[in-house]
Amino acid sequence: MADLKDLEPASRRFLERYPFPDLPAPILTPLSKPVSRCRLAFVTTAGLHKQDEPPFSRFFEKSDCSYREIPNQASMNELAISHTSKEFNRDGVNKDINVVLPFDRAEELIASGNLGTVNRRHFSFMGSLPRTGDLRKRTAPEVARKLKEDQVDLVLLTPV
Numbered sequence: 001m002a003d004l005k006d007l008e009p010a011s012r013r014f015l016e017r018y019p020f021p022d023l024p025a026p027i028l029t030p031l032s033k034p035v036s037r038c039r040l041a042f043v044t045t046a047g048l049h050k051q052d053e054p055p056f057s058r059f060f061e062k063s064d065c066s067y068r069e070i071p072n073q074a075s076m077n078e079l080a081i082s083h084t085s086k087e088f089n090r091d092g093v094n095k096d097i098n099v100v101l102p103f104d105r106a107e108e109l110i111a112s113g114n115l116g117t118v119n120r121r122h123f124s125f126m127g128s129l130p131r132t133g134d135l136r137k138r139t140a141p142e143v144a145r146k147l148k149e150d151q152v153d154l155v156l157l158t159p160v
Contacts, residue, residue: 011087019130031153038153041119042070043143045127045159046093046100047083050074055082056126065135067143070122073103085128088160100158119152127160 004012031038047056049068057064070079076097081090092099101122109115123143129135147155 007087014087021132033153035116035154036114037116039117039119039151040106040115040154040156041147041150041152042101042122043125043155043157044070044100044122045083045125045157046088047081047126048079048100048124049082050078051080055080056084058082058084060084060128060130063129063131063134064126065129065132065139066126067139068124070101070124072118072120072122074101083127083160085160088127100160102156102158116153119147119150121146121150123147 004015007015048070049055050070053068056066056068074097076094079097081093083090098104103118106115106118110117123146125135125139
């Protein structure tokens with residue numbers, strides 16, 4: 001794991017001044033069934049969107065709290081990355097989508113009997129948001145409702 005002293009001076013100053021919100025610990029809910037019978041969905045903060053959709057806002061100060069639905073098994077040929085942070089190295093994602101949406105690993109878990117199914121859709125947000133009010137009050141609860149409608153049991157968050 002990188003330490004602040006390992007970063008370039010501009011990145012270090014940015015993170016030292018970043019307005020991280022003071023949030024309570026999340027409420028964890030125990031699974032009601034074995035993982036081998038669960039439906040999994042992915043949520044990423046990589047700023048992914050389908051190529052034919054509008055990108056996330058390029059203005060950091062705007063705090064684009066919107067989200068995009070990503071179909072299961074989408075490839076990087078179908079997607080674009082509009083994450084604005086220069087600290088987010090896109091090389092790995094561009095080579096292998098499994099870095100942020102581990103579709104192949106999930107399929108391996110299903111094939112081995114260790115996971116039930118993967119949801120038909122996943123969700124992408126823009127990471128690095130200085131203001132998260134709209135995310136916490138509107139868009140995250142909206143995505144949570146959609147996941148519940150889809151009968152998703154587990155969500156794997158891949159933050160960047």
